[in-house]
Amino acid sequence: MGSSSGSKSSNGDVKLLCFEIGYFNTTTQFIICSIGVFIFFILYGYFQELIFTLQDFKPYGWYLTFVQFIFYSIFGLIETQIRNDRHRKIPLKTYALLALLTVGTMGFSNASLGHLNYPTQVIFKCCKLIPVLVGSVLIQGKKYAPLDYFAAMMMCVGLIWFILADSKLSPIFDMIGLFQISSALFCDAAIGNVQEKAMKAHHASNAEIVLYSYFIGVFYILLYLLGSGDFLPAFNVCLEHKLETYGYGFIFSLTGYIGIQIVLQLVRTG
Numbered sequence: 001m002g003s004s005s006g007s008k009s010s011n012g013d014v015k016l017l018c019f020e021i022g023y024f025n026t027t028t029q030f031i032i033c034s035i036g037v038f039i040f041f042i043l044y045g046y047f048q049e050l051i052f053t054l055q056d057f058k059p060y061g062w063y064l065t066f067v068q069f070i071f072y073s074i075f076g077l078i079e080t081q082i083r084n085d086r087h088r089k090i091p092l093k094t095y096a097l098l099a100l101l102t103v104g105t106m107g108f109s110n111a112s113l114g115h116l117n118y119p120t121q122v123i124f125k126c127c128k129l130i131p132v133l134v135g136s137v138l139i140q141g142k143k144y145a146p147l148d149y150f151a152a153m154m155m156c157v158g159l160i161w162f163i164l165a166d167s168k169l170s171p172i173f174d175m176i177g178l179f180q181i182s183s184a185l186f187c188d189a190a191i192g193n194v195q196e197k198a199m200k201a202h203h204a205s206n207a208e209i210v211l212y213s214y215f216i217g218v219f220y221i222l223l224y225l226l227g228s229g230d231f232l233p234a235f236n237v238c239l240e241h242k243l244e245t246y247g248y249g250f251i252f253s254l255t256g257y258i259g260i261q262i263v264l265q266l267v268r269t270g
Contacts, residue, residue, distance in 0.1 A: 033266045040259035045122070047252035052113045054244045056237045061111030063234030064249060066221045068106065069214045071253035072260075076211030088212065089204040098194055098209070099216035104187035107221065108180040115177030124181045127156045131189035139193040196267050206264040210257070 021029050052058055080086060112121055129152045136142045195209060225231040238245040 030266070033262050036262040037259060037266070040255045040262065043255040044252060044259055045118075047248050047255065048110070048113070049118045051244065051248050051252060052118075054237075054241055056241070057234075057245060058114040060230060060234035060237060061114050062107050062221060062225060062228075063230060063238070064245075065103070065107040065110045066218065066225060067238075067246065067249045068110075068253045068256065069103075069218045069221060071250060072210060072214035072257050073218060075254070075257045076207055076214060079207040080205075080211055083205065083207060085205050085207055088208060089202040090198050090209070090212070091202075092212075094194075094198050095212040095216055098191065098198070098213045099220060101187045101191040101194065102213050103217045103220045105184045105191055107224075108184035108187070112177045112180035112184065115174040116181065120177070121181055124178075124185060128185055128188050129156055131185050132192055135189035135193045139190065140197055192267065195264070199264070199267065206261050209264065210260060 021032060024032065051064060052061075057064070109121070109125075130149075133144060133149065133152055137144070198204065199209065222231075225234070
């Protein structure tokens with residue numbers, strides 16, 4: 001990447017998914033990635049909420065996460081094969097931690113929708129920037145000026161105000177749901193910083209990080225579902241409503257996967 005935002009990238013192999021964007025200058029790369037994040041995570045949130053309009057499925061947010069992780073693993077495997085990126089660079093113990101954090105942030109987030117309505121969940125997600133900033137200080141030793149913290153806080157307040165002003169539904173505060181979404185935010189505070197640190201230390205590709213993090217996470221979630229006894233009931237509900245669960249789940253996972261890849265590219269070039 002060039003040091004100037006108006007210059008061409010010095011790295012000839014800057015890819016977004018399988019598309020080369022290195023010939024754009026850094027400002028254009030940032031704009032492309034930023035627009036992509038908005039588009040794909042809006043679609044991600046829409047299909048996530050749509051799946052949980054199925055009342056029978058509300059208690060089974062962890063099963064949705066299980067399905068999501070399987071799709072992400074398949075997408076990651078396909079991408080690594082296309083890019084001929086078959087040699088793991090990051091140690092497995094780091095991926096074991098990343099997988100655990102990923103399971104936490106996505107599993108608790110999905111599960112919280114069984115107890116909170118969507119506006120409430122989004123309000124809490126709007127506060128994600130603050131724990132991520134704190135996590136970057138503790139994990140990576142970064143330093144920020146007081147103005148940076150103030151700007152982050154004002155951004156969170158502005159987003160919450162915008163959501164509340166635009167929403168036709170009042171927030172619903174359920175203690176179990178609040179615990180789950182707070183746990184998701186706690187994992188969020190760590191995961192991005194651990195990813196960034198590992199990417200910079202080992203120069204691993206986005207596809208590798210997604211593949212190993214989510215593939216290992218599949219087994220974590222499977223153990224939880226079998227231990228809690230939720231696997232068979234959730235599986236039976238999904239069989240009765242294939243389109244609303246597996247069908248929408250595929251689109252939900254695909255948009256989320258693309259969104260994550262774009263975020264990782266922003267982290268890599270930031």
